[in-house]
Amino acid sequence: MNIIFKRKSVRTYLDIDVDDASVEQIIRAGMAAPSAKNQRPWEFYVVRNKETLAKLATCTPYSRPVANAPVAIVACYRTNDLFAPLMPLLDMSCCCENMLIQASAMDLGSVWLSFAPHPERQEPAKKALNLPENLEVFAVLPVGYPKGVGKVIDRFDPARIHWEK
Template identity: 45%
Template sequence: MSIIYRRRSIRKYQKKDVPDELVKEIIRAAMHAPSACNQQPWHFVVIRNEETKKKIAEIHPHAQMSAEAPVVILVCGDPTLEKCKGYWIQDCSAAVENLLLRATELGLGAVWCGVYPREERVKAFRELLGIPEHVVPFALVPVGYPAEHPVQVDRFKPERIHYEKW
């Protein structure tokens, strides 16, 4: 549970590369997320190119940190892989959360930047990265060694729990 409580959105990174082995490890964790009918409708685009990362920062108004992150991962959903229609969004959300938790466990920092359902962002990422029309850019995750350490916050709100009925 300490990983869940320790995970924070990290937007500042050290100027230190993230090894390919660690990138594969956090994507491996993402691929172990639960998915409806075990459909696993995800794809991952790993971006290290400096020019591409600068363009990402221009495309996404809340992803300026992408230009400074050593690596950026774009999580995409592929509705053509669905066995249980309509659940790819939940499946990809679970994959992103697993990715974030594993990154934290490995001493990395990351932040979830939403792409879908903003059509202008979806279109821009398709064009920038050559993503096929049937694949949907879902979330952008800049990753690196943290250069900031936000304070842990207790987000537990017992007033949001309802038993038996509302």
């Protein structure tokens, strides 16, 4: 699992398309994530339309990378028919991490752009995608071939480990 240590946030992309099979593989990895009571609250919207990508890029102060990506995966969660209604944000976190790791394993770049739990970010994205009432936008993951090399950061901090004595 060395890919975990090689994953980095990628915010700029080459002007090269990402094929549907690759996008599906990334989403498949997301759907392999654990979820509370196996409720799997996720729904995904794959966005390639440049106008829609531009709209999504303005929904948060941090979502500009969406505008230059060839594709974005919008990870949404259902708010109805949930066995564990307090857990969708945790479920979606596991799901998105899986997708980021899978993209990296495929030599693709992505970055986690958080929309939840901020209604002021979620609502414009929901409107841009014309989502049904029972769906909320959790995060947007722009995906593409990285432009430039980028730097992997070692985040290991032994001071944060507390060994039982």
